[in-house]
Amino acid sequence: MPSTRPEIAVRGDVDARAVEQLARCAEAGDAVRAALLADGHVGYSQPIGGVIAYPEHISPSGVGYDIGCGNKATRTDLTLGDIDVPRVMDKIAKRISFGIGRNEGERADHPVLDKIRRADFASQRKLYDQAANQLGTVGGGNHYVDLFADEEDRVWVGVHFGSRGFGYKTANGFLARAQGLAFEGRPTGGEMDAPPVLLHQDSELGQAYIAAMQLAGEYAYAGRDVVVARVLEILGAREVDSVHNHHNFAWREEVDGVECWVVRKGCTPAFPGQRGFVGSTMGDVSVVVEGVESAGTKELIHSTIHGAGRVMSRRQAKGKKGKPGVIDWRAVQDRLRKRGIELRGGAADEAPEVYKRLDDVLAAHADTIKVTHRLRPVGVAMAGAHVFDPYKD
Numbered sequence: 352m353p354s355t356r357p358e359i360a361v362r363g364d365v366d367a368r369a370v371e372q373l374a375r376c377a378e379a380g381d382a383v384r385a386a387l388l389a390d391g392h393v394g395y396s397q398p399i400g401g402v403i404a405y406p407e408h409i410s411p412s413g414v415g416y417d418i419g420c421g422n423k424a425t426r427t428d429l430t431l432g433d434i435d436v437p438r439v440m441d442k443i444a445k446r447i448s449f450g451i452g453r454n455e456g457e458r459a460d461h462p463v464l465d466k467i468r469r470a471d472f473a474s475q476r477k478l479y480d481q482a483a484n485q486l487g488t489v490g491g492g493n494h495y496v497d498l499f500a501d502e503e504d505r506v507w508v509g510v511h512f513g514s515r516g517f518g519y520k521t522a523n524g525f526l527a528r529a530q531g532l533a534f535e536g537r538p539t540g541g542e543m544d545a546p547p548v549l550l551h552q553d554s555e556l557g558q559a560y561i562a563a564m565q566l567a568g569e570y571a572y573a574g575r576d577v578v579v580a581r582v583l584e585i586l587g588a589r590e591v592d593s594v595h596n597h598h599n600f601a602w603r604e605e606v607d608g609v610e611c612w613v614v615r616k617g618c619t620p621a622f623p624g625q626r627g628f629v630g631s632t633m634g635d636v637s638v639v640v641e642g643v644e645s646a647g648t649k650e651l652i653h654s655t656i657h658g659a660g661r662v663m664s665r666r667q668a669k670g671k672k673g674k675p676g677v678i679d680w681r682a683v684q685d686r687l688r689k690r691g692i693e694l695r696g697g698a699a700d701e702a703p704e705v706y707k708r709l710d711d712v713l714a715a716h717a718d719t720i721k722v723t724h725r726l727r728p729v730g731v732a733m734a735g736a737h738v739f740d741p742y743k744d
Contacts, residue, residue, distance in 0.1 A: 363389025419571030420513030
């Protein structure tokens with residue numbers, strides 16, 4: 352039976368190439384439904400901001416290399432006047448490691464490490480040492496640890512990162528196995544517009560990937576919990592409320608009456624009543640949202656945006672080999688400083704100008720979510736320009 356293209360819902364102003372990527376992925380797996388959200392842009396095989404519902408297939412290329420990447424936002428019992436923001440940000444930058452390894456940051460322990468030690472999929476057990484070393488590290492790229500103040504000046508902690516090298520090597524291993532290579536092999540191809548890698552849910556490899564993906568997701572959740580707990584300790588604060596979600600993952604859900612694997616890459620689950628934390632840029636407001644019941648909710652497979660969405664490549668922003676990029680990083684730093692935002696780290700390729708405005712993106716989804724909190728950044732910690740991290744995003 353030939354593959355068919357399902358209806359693809361598109362929100363906002365997105366690149367036509369990203370739409371074609373999503374259509375290619377949907378056709379390959381006889382998807383029931385697919386959608387591209389307003390923060391969408393071209394990604395590896397499946398676009399960032401793309402969600403697809405496959406009845407019988409799981410997609411390692413769709414979930415991507417950063418399995419379980421997601422956001423956590425925690426409201427504390429403090430108000431902005433209770434803390435010395437520059438001092439707190441200095442401690443965060445010192446105690447929490449960004450990039451591939453560790454600076455002075457402490458090692459962490461968590462029950463998820465015992466699960467990795469005895470993982471069902473044997474190849475993941477071999478990743479234990481790296482998983483233990485990187486638990487509670489944040490990585491590079493667009494990953495961060497932020498302090499926010501809400502409408503009542505209550506202090507929130509927000510983080511964005513995923514499963515680090517453990518998830519990256521898990522994803523790479525299954526992409527290699529799908530090509531008949533060893534788990535430690537190097538898969539060929541991998542072009543941005545490559546067809547999706549699909550594994551049948553009932554195959555031995557498909558079953559192994561599902562278990563491995565879920566473990567990597569647990570590890571990502573644990574890492575975000577560890578980092579938030581450490582920041583609360585630095586603040587001397589207590590958790591009052593938390594919102595925590597993956598946006599690179601696959602879940603088994605019913606779509607149009609069919610049980611499907613819903614593969615979200617850069618998409619926040621948003622069922623009616625479900626809350627999500629949507630981060631923005633180092634200079635813009637982030638939000639806590641809640642899904643609402645509407646026709647659009649079903650059309651978008653109960654999904655919403657995960658961020659503002661890039662409009663400029665990293666290379667274009669920062670330049671390459673002595674050729675300057677279009678972003679004046681020093682001017683960005685000065686502007687943030689004048690606005691009272693304490694920045695630690697960061698680089699030109701993460702400047703606010705390389706992203707859409709979050710409010711514009713949110714407007715394209717106004718029928719499917721409501722904003723319950725607007726969080727303005729007062730402190731931002733990210734990997735610096737010279738920090739190397741192959742697992743960044």
